[in-house]
Amino acid sequence: MQAxxxxxxxxxxxxxxxxxxMISPLTPGNCRYTPTCSAYAHQAIVKYGPFKGGWLALKRxxxxxxxxxxGYDPVP
Numbered sequence: 881m882q883a884x885x886x887x888x889x890x891x892x893x894x895x896x897x898x899x900x901x902m903i904s905p906l907t908p909g910n911c912r913y914t915p916t917c918s919a920y921a922h923q924a925i926v927k928y929g930p931f932k933g934g935w936l937a938l939k940r941x942x943x944x945x946x947x948x949x950x951g952y953d954p955v956p
Contacts, residue, residue: 888930896921912950917941923955 900918915923921937928936936955943949 913953
């Protein structure tokens with residue numbers, strides 16, 4: 881089970897890295913939250929592991945829309 885968690889953590893953090901350094905620079909900066917969603921996802925995955933941290937990151941991304949909130953929203 882430990883190897884599976886390590887593999888998924890590596891995979892999810894790799895996806896965050898690809899977004900942060902290869903996709904995000906090509907789009908205009910318009911983050912509604914602090915920290916940004918990619919920084920939030922990285923912190924959540926490191927703190928809670930790939931499954932709970934990934935779920936928290938998906939919930940955060942789901943809140944990021946024009947009628948959603950904004951401001952400081954740290955990882956719980």
